[in-house]
Structure formats: C-alpha cells, structure tokens
Amino acid sequence: xxxxxxxxxxxxxxxxxxxxxxxxxxxxxxxxxxxxxxxxxxxxxxxxxxxxxxxxxxxxxxxxxxxxxxxxxxxxxxxxxxxxxxxxxxxxxxxxxxxxxxxxxxxxxxxxxxxxxxxxxxxxxxxxxxxxxxxxxxxxxxxxxxxxxxxxxxxxxxxxx
Amino acid sequence: xxxxxxxxxxxxxxxxxxxxxxxxxxxxxxxxxxxxxxxxxxxxxxxxxxxxxxxxxxxxxxxxxxxxxxxxxxxxxxxxxxxxxxxxxxxxxxxxxxxxxxxxxxxxxxxxxxxxxxxxxxxxxxxxxxxxxxxxxxxxxxxxxxxxxxxxxxxxxxxxxxxxxxxxxxxxxxxxxxxxxxxxxxxxxxxxxxxxxxxxxxxxxxxxxxxxxxxxxxxxxxxxxxxxxxxxxxxxxxxxxxxxxxxxxxxxxxxxxxxxxxxxxxxxxxxxxxxxxxxxxxxxxxxxxxxxxxxxxxxxxxxxxxxxxxxxxxxxxxxxxxxxxxxxxxxxxxxxxxxxxxxxxxxxxxxxxxxxxxxxxxxxxxxxxxxxxxxxxxxxxxxxxxxxxxxxxxxxxxxxxxxxxxxxxxxxxxxxxxxxxxxxxxxxxxxxxxxxxxxxxxxxxxxxxxxxxxxxxxxxxxxxxxxxxxxxxxxxxxxxxxxxxxxxxxxxxxxxxxxxxxxxxxxxxxxxxxx
Numbered sequence: 001x002x003x004x005x006x007x008x009x010x011x012x013x014x015x016x017x018x019x020x021x022x023x024x025x026x027x028x029x030x031x032x033x034x035x036x037x038x039x040x041x042x043x044x045x046x047x048x049x050x051x052x053x054x055x056x057x058x059x060x061x062x063x064x065x066x067x068x069x070x071x072x073x074x075x076x077x078x079x080x081x082x083x084x085x086x087x088x089x090x091x092x093x094x095x096x097x098x099x100x101x102x103x104x105x106x107x108x109x110x111x112x113x114x115x116x117x118x119x120x121x122x123x124x125x126x127x128x129x130x131x132x133x134x135x136x137x138x139x140x141x142x143x144x145x146x147x148x149x150x151x152x153x154x155x156x157x158x159x160x161x
Numbered sequence: 162x163x164x165x166x167x168x169x170x171x172x173x174x175x176x177x178x179x180x181x182x183x184x185x186x187x188x189x190x191x192x193x194x195x196x197x198x199x200x201x202x203x204x205x206x207x208x209x210x211x212x213x214x215x216x217x218x219x220x221x222x223x224x225x226x227x228x229x230x231x232x233x234x235x236x237x238x239x240x241x242x243x244x245x246x247x248x249x250x251x252x253x254x255x256x257x258x259x260x261x262x263x264x265x266x267x268x269x270x271x272x273x274x275x276x277x278x279x280x281x282x283x284x285x286x287x288x289x290x291x292x293x294x295x296x297x298x299x300x301x302x303x304x305x306x307x308x309x310x311x312x313x314x315x316x317x318x319x320x321x322x323x324x325x326x327x328x329x330x331x332x333x334x335x336x337x338x339x340x341x342x343x344x345x346x347x348x349x350x351x352x353x354x355x356x357x358x359x360x361x362x363x364x365x366x367x368x369x370x371x372x373x374x375x376x377x378x379x380x381x382x383x384x385x386x387x388x389x390x391x392x393x394x395x396x397x398x399x400x401x402x403x404x405x406x407x408x409x410x411x412x413x414x415x416x417x418x419x420x421x422x423x424x425x426x427x428x429x430x431x432x433x434x435x436x437x438x439x440x441x442x443x444x445x446x447x448x449x450x451x452x453x454x455x456x457x458x459x460x461x462x463x464x465x466x467x468x469x470x471x472x473x474x475x476x477x478x479x480x481x482x483x484x485x486x487x488x489x490x491x492x493x494x495x496x497x498x499x500x501x502x503x504x505x506x507x508x509x510x511x512x513x514x515x516x517x518x519x520x521x522x523x524x525x526x527x528x529x530x531x532x533x534x535x536x537x538x539x540x541x542x543x544x545x546x547x548x549x550x551x552x553x554x555x556x557x558x559x560x561x562x563x564x565x566x567x568x569x570x571x572x573x574x575x576x577x578x579x580x581x582x583x584x585x586x587x588x589x590x591x592x593x594x595x596x597x598x599x600x601x602x603x604x605x606x607x608x609x610x611x612x613x614x615x616x617x618x619x620x621x622x623x624x625x626x627x628x629x630x631x632x633x634x635x636x637x638x639x640x641x642x643x644x645x646x647x648x649x650x651x652x653x654x655x656x657x658x659x660x661x662x663x664x665x666x667x668x669x670x671x672x673x674x675x676x
Contacts, residue, residue, distance in 0.1 A: 016601065030339060051342060051619040051622070055342060058338075066332065081385040085385055113559055120550050120551035121551060128555075136559065143563065152566065152582075
C-alpha cells in the first residue's frame with residue numbers, strides 16, 4: 001500500500017489518497033443505509049436519521065481535507081513495513097477464530113500463541129504450539145472454573161469435570 | 162450529609178475485608194500488566210475488565226480503581242527502567258528517570274516516582290471528593306443543550322486541540338462517532354447501519370474496540386516494523402531508598418506537580434500527558450541545578466510523576482460527575498460502569514451515593530496499597546520487564562482474545578460448517594484498523610471516545626431539539642452553552658495560532674496521545 005517514501009517528495013501520497021477514498025466510501029454507505037430507513041413521520045423532525053447524516057457530512061469534508069493533505073504530502077514519513085510477521089499474526093487470529101468453535105479454547109489459542117511468537121522470530125512451531133497449549137489450558141481452567149467466564153470448550157476441555 | 166460524612170461512610174465500606182481484597186487484587190494485577198512494555202493504562206483497564214464481570218458492581222468498581230492506579234504506577238516503572246514508555250503520560254518520566262537509572266540511581270528514581278504518585282494521588286483524590294459534589298450541584302442545572310455543548314467541547318479538545326494534526330484527530334473522532342451509530346437507536350428502537358447482521362444490533366463494544374486498537378494494532382505495528390528496537394532493561398543497583406538530599410529536592414516538585422496536574426485532569430478537556438509536560442517545564446525553570454536536566458535530575462521525575470497521577474485522579478471528576486470521559490482509559494471505565502447499567506453523572510451521585518463514595522474511598526485505599534506494595538516488590542516488576550518480546554506479545558494476544566470471548570463468547574458466526582465468534586471477527590477487523598491508524602499517524606483515543614460519547618451526545622442533542630420542537634437556536638440559548646462553545650472555539654484557535662507562529666513542536670510532543 002505504501003511506497004515508503006519520505007513525505008517531502010512532491011508527488012501525491014497514494015496511500016493517503018486511498019484513505020480519503022475510504023472515508024468518502026464510508027460516508028456514502030452511511031448516507032445510503034440511513035436513507036433506506038423508514039421513519040414514521042412523527043419522528044421525522046429530529047429523528048434517528050439526523051446524527052448519521054451529520055457524521056456522513058463530516059466524513060465527506062474530512063475526505064476532501066485528507067485528499068488535499070495527501071496531495072501536498074503532509075502525512076508523516078513512514079518506514080517500509082515488513083508484511084511477513086503481520087501475516088503470521090493475522091493468520092494466528094483467523095486460525096484461532098475458526099478453531100475455537102469445535103476444537104476448544106486451548107487448541108485454538110495455542111495456534112495463536114505460537115504464530116505470534118513466530119512473527120517475533122521465536123520458533124519452531126512444534127515447540128511453541130505445545131507451550132501455547134499448556135498456557136492456554138491453564139488460563140482456560142482459571143477463567144472458566146475460577147471466574148465463571150463462558151469460554152469455548154472442545155474435546156480436551158470436556159475431559160475436565 | 163457533608164463530604165466528610167459521605168467519605169467516611171465510603172471508607173467504612175471500602176475497608177470491609179472482601180473489598181480490601183478486591184482492591185489488593187486490582188492493584189497487583191494493574192501494576193503487573195501496566196509494567197509490561199507497550200501496555201498503557203487504557204489497555205490495562207480494557208484487558209482486565211473481563212476479570213471483574215462476575216463481581217457485584219461495588220466490588221467490581223473497587224477492583225477497577227485499583228487497576229487504574231496500579232496501571233499508572235506500572236507505566237512509570239517501565240519508563241524509568243526501559244526507555245520505551247508504556248504510556249504516553251510517562252514520556253517525560255523517561256527523559257530524566259532513564260538517565261538516573263543509567264547512572265545507577267534507578268532505585269531513588271523509582272522511589273521518588275512511587276512516593277510522588279502517592280502524595281499526588283492522596284491530595285488529588287481528596288480534592289476529587291470535595292470538588293465532585295460542587296460540580297454535581299452545577300451539573301444538576303444543566304439542560305440537554307448544555308450537555309451537548311459540553312460534549313462538543315470534549316470532542317474538540319480530545320481530537321483537534323492537541324496532537325500534530327487536527328485533520329487526523331478529527332478524522333479519528335468521526336470514525337468513532339460513525340461506529341457509535343451502529344446498532345439499535347435508543348429512542349426509537351430502530352436499527353441503524355447493522356447491514357442485517359443480528360450481532361451488530363447491540364452496537365460495537367467499547368472494550369472490544371479498545372483492545373483491538375491498542376493490543377492488536379500495537380502488536381501488528383511492532384511486528385511489522387523493520388527497525389525493531391533493541392532495548393536493555395537497566396538493573397536497579399544500590400539502595401532503593403532516597404537520601405535526605407533526594408527528599409529535599411523531591412517534595413517541592415511533588416506538590417507543584419499535583420497542583421498542575423489535578424486541574425488539567427479535572428477540566429472537561431483531557432489528556433494526562435499535558436500536565437506532565439507543564440510540570441517538567443516548571444521544574445526545569447525553578448531548579449537550583451538546571452544543568453542537571455537531561456542528565457538525570459530527580460526533580461524531573463518527581464514533578465511529572467506527581468502531575469501524571471494527579472491528573473489521572475482529576476479525569477475522574479468529569480467522568481463521575483458529568484459522565485464525560487476525557488481519555489481512552491476513562492472511556493473504558495465508563496464502559497465498565499455501563500455493564501452494570503450505571504450511567505455516571507449527577508444522578509449517579511444522587512441515586513447511588515454509597516457506590517460512588519466507596520469508589521472514591523477505595524482510590525485512597527489503592528493509593529496506600531501501591532506505596533506499601535511497590536517498593537518492596539520492585540525486583541518482581543523488573544523481572545516482568547525482561548519477558549522476551551515473542552512471549553510478551555503472544556501473551557498479550559492470548560489475553561486480548563480471552564477478554565473478548567469472556568465478554569461475548571457466542572459462536573454466532575458461521576463459515577460453512579464451522580461456527581466462529583463474531584466478536585473475534587470484529588476484534589481482528591479493528592485490530593487491522595488500529596494498525597492503519599498508527600501507520601498513518603492518526604491518534605487512537607478519539608476513536609474510543611467518539612464511540613462511547615457519540616451516542617450520549619446524540620441523545621442530548623435530540624432531547625434538546627425535541628423540547629424546542631426542532632428549533633436549532635435552543636442549542637445556543639443558555640449562557641452555559643454559549644460559554645462552552647466559546648471555550649471550544651478557543652481550544653481550536655489558540656493552538657492554531659501557536660502552530661502558525663512555528664511553535665508546533667511542543668504540541669506535536671503531545672501528539673502520541675494514546676491513553
């Protein structure tokens with residue numbers, strides 16, 4: 001997304017222009033959704049539509065301001081990012097999300113734990129996954145038994161009465 | 162009953178053994194989490210909120226008070242021993258405190274921070290107890306239009322007045338306001354911006370948003386950074402105790418820091434870090450040895466730390482009396498109240514006086530506990546600082562998802578045959594948003610404050626307009642509202658003037674407003 005260039009360069013900041021576009025799209029979605037609301041006439045005067053329209057209007061102005069700012073290169077300089085570690089973390093979060101429902105808290109969270117450690121350069125996975133599992137299982141036990149939080153259970157958690 | 166009587170009743174309640182236990186637990190957990198590098202008070206409070214879910218309101222809020230003060234204290238330990246402040250309000254502490262630690266005076270630096278925090282916390286909490294009933298009395302005469310003006314003022318000071326770019330601050334605020342619209346409209350029961358997703362009917366949880374922006378966003382941005390900082394934790398050498406000379410040089414800054422910090426926190430403007438900057442500047446000017454500043458002057462730790470804690474107690478004034486959160490931490494505390502169906506504000510003082518006063522009293526108790534606990538336990542906190550980063554961030558994400566599941570663990574989403582938690586999907590989405598905000602220099606706090614304060618502002622606006630039957634002039638009809646708008650305009654124009662005169666440096670120093 002970013003070119004990683006210092007903001008002093010004259011050319012418009014592409015990523016910042018993209019932000020301006022996103023803000024405009026959000027404003028459009030708010031206006032579109034709000035206009036589809038059916039409001040009884042008695043509420044129409046200061047009804048539930050006023051505030052969303054005001055916010056959408058504000059977002060349109062901010063989108064224009066962001067575009068101008070991007071054009072002038074006023075956004076702070078950014079360093080070039082490393083996407084590998086990010087993907088490990090996002091992958092870990094997605095894997096945990098999809099595992100929790102049937103494999104339980106400990107297994108899902110073990111994957112998240114190990115993937116995050118991997119993102120920060122600690123591995124290998126066959127070592128970190130068991131560490132994460134033990135930790136997650138202890139946490140599950142403390143929070144679901146001790147503090148009565150409803151945490152997802154899988155086959156392994158069900159072994160504990 | 163007068164303030165003394167109410168406070169005494171509160172103290173009796175706070176000193177019951179189970180409440181003492183909650184306070185102790187809160188203080189310990191708050192310090193332990195707050196001391197971890199990269200975790201500020203806002204994230205500490207958000208991460209630990211689920212722990213309090215199953216308690217009764219009083220116990221939960223008392224534990225919360227402990228977490229709040231403990232988190233503030235933990236942050237200062239981090240910034241003295243490690244040059245990366247865990248909270249933006251500790252940036253100034255790091256300036257002199259880290260230099261002191263490098264010269265082998267880490268012990269006295271931590272001690273002056275701890276005792277200064279205690280002195281400031283004590284004075285500021287008592288000031289809170291005496292100021293709050295006054296503000297409540299004034300606030301009871303506020304109409305909806307006045308409240309709306311007050312919220313506009315808070316929006317402006319939080320988003321536009323400080324920070325290096327008003328444009329990005331206001332954008333962050335509007336993202337929060339937009340998120341606040343999602344869900345069922347309280348007054349008409351109509352669904353707004355839910356896109357047919359039943360999970361969105363209840364709106365976006367403030368804690369989910371805060372944990373996502375602070376924990377996931379921060380983890381993503383640190384993991385992706387190519388220039389991962391190499392940090393060394395400085396060992397605490399020699400005595401922890403301060404010499405007579407240290408005491409002599411510290412007590413003035415403690416009191417001045419308190420005097421500077423409390424009013425700044427108590428104003429419906431916000432930002433604990435502003436007070437620390439002022440205090441640092443004041444100590445530098447008043448010091449007998451100004452040449453020591455920048456090389457480990459104890460005044461530069463004592464003053465800002467006191468200011469920091471005093472303004473943390475100060476932010477509770479608008480939060481408790483007006484229901485107005487002026488920092489991300491206060492916004493999460495407001496969410497903590499709301500989970501029990503309590504709405505802070507003048508009516509809370511009237512209807513739930515015992516609860517409010519035991520909360521204020523437990524702030525005093527927590528303050529004492531921190532003083533007694535922390536100096537002897539410094540060795541333990543230092544160990545926590547040395548947790549290697551892979552384990553630290555893996556642990557942070559584990560607890561971030563745990564807290565989110567604890568708040569709402571329903572497996573309501575479905576991807577083919579696989580059920581998943583919709584709340585975790587939201588956490589991931591806002592985590593990526595948080596990364597984007599950081600990357601492009603957007604402040605985080607206005608998003609959180611916009612989400613929680615937006616619906617309240619809308620409610621007041623519509624109430625005011627309903628009373629006036631749609632005439633917008635009602636908004637500028639009372640002297641209170643007009644005054645508040647003038648202050649709000651000044652809050653935008655004065656920094657603008659400084660910026661145009663090329664003095665933006667100080668303002669952008671205040672930019673990293675995360676708590």
